[in-house]
Amino acid sequence: MTAASQPRIAFQGALGAYSHEACLNARPDAIPVPCTTFEGVLRAVREGDADLAMLPVENTTYGRVADIHRLLPESGMHIIAEAFVRVRIALMARPGTTLDDIRHVRAHLVLLPQARRFLMEHGITSEPAADSAGAAEELAAGGPPHEGVLASSVAAKIHGLEVLADGIEDLDHNTTRFLLMAPDIDTTRRSEKMMTTFVFEVRNIPAALYKAMGGFATNGVNMTKLESYMVGGSFTATQFYADIEGHPEDPPVRRALEELEYFTNMLEILGVYPADPDRAGIPG
Structure with missing residues (x-):
């Protein structure tokens, strides 16, 4: 593979950071592009200095990474893969x-x-x-x-x-989940086990969130993550970030998303991607 054909992955931190390790695990032949901030990672892709972005979203010990859920919907990019890095010190x-x-x-x-x-x-x-x-x-x-x-x-x-x-860390399960992002979405079924990530904003009606989530329960769709965050400095404009198991073309997922859309003002799919093989081994 020539340098011209090698993808470039932007990540936050210096060479040797755990984000760099995630890049090596996911795309060992890619050229790493270190950036100072998360915003800088996204900017590198938008300005053509990198082809892909690797961003941490959550850690089994410390929870979600601050600001990432706000940046993802605004980034204009889409999730194409996930990667788990065991934090060995x-x-x-x-x-x-x-x-x-x-x-x-x-x-x-x-x-x-x-x-x-x-x-x-x-x-x-x-x-x-x-x-x-x-x-x-x-x-x-x-x-x-x-x-x-x-x-x-x-x-x-x-x-x-x-x-x-x-391996001198106190905890033997500390793991960070990363998302590999690209400018274009890829909804092809690339694995037997797929994940779908989306953001949505519920309508301002009584029990809207409860009703919106009902479709996933009745259709047997496993939601592995649901988090809320405020947007636009308003206490009423709350958006939600969700990960579910399955592909949008799966009949249960399609029905659940159709029901969700009825109770939302906004629904945007951020990515459809293979479930990482390490996902099953991460403590939940």
């Missing part, structure tokens, strides 16, 4: 350093509490960094000999650091 340092040498580590603020037990057992102090992969890059460029970084082992490989301990 590695302690890394410059080559030649041993675990006994490490007295202090840096990592993203969210990552530090996830390795609290390991750090306490080894008497290692910590401080937050803006980005774990970025901290790894800075350490590789130079730093105190007793300092390490907590990040993905991918960051160690990219920046030439040595992994002194891996």
Whole structure:
């Protein structure tokens, strides 16, 4: 595959971030395009600097990723795949350093509490960094000999650091779900198990949400996620984000969506995509 034919995937963070790991898992031949913000990821695709966008939407420990559900409907892009990344934390340092040498580590603020037990057992102090992969890059460029970084082992490989301990997270189920997005929607049935994601706004009538959800129950459609968020600074304009199992052409899903549409002011399908094989193994 030539460089010209390789897709480019934009993600938030530095090379070696968990978002970068998601890109490698989903499209190992793609060219990674690191961006500073989530908005920057979407902008990179809109402006032609990337072909696809990889965005985290939820984590089994910390819940949904802030602002993502607001950005998705406004992005003009569509979900074409999902990817799950098990958050494995590695302690890394410059080559030649041993675990006994490490007295202090840096990592993203969210990552530090996830390795609290390991750090306490080894008497290692910590401080937050803006980005774990970025901290790894800075350490590789130079730093105190007793300092390490907590990040993905991918960051160690990219920046030439040595992994002194891996899998040091306190919880063995911490997983982040990512969505791979593209400008054009693909509704073809690409797998036996499909997912459909959509956003909607219910009509301002009594029990509208209850009635709208009834169609999924009566038709036996499994809704794996339903979240609400306000739009336009109004307490009355509430939109909902939903994931369901199935394809819009499946008769039960089609009937449920038709019933939902009757009780909504707006219904937009964000993506129809294969269910990731790891989905079944994620604690729910």
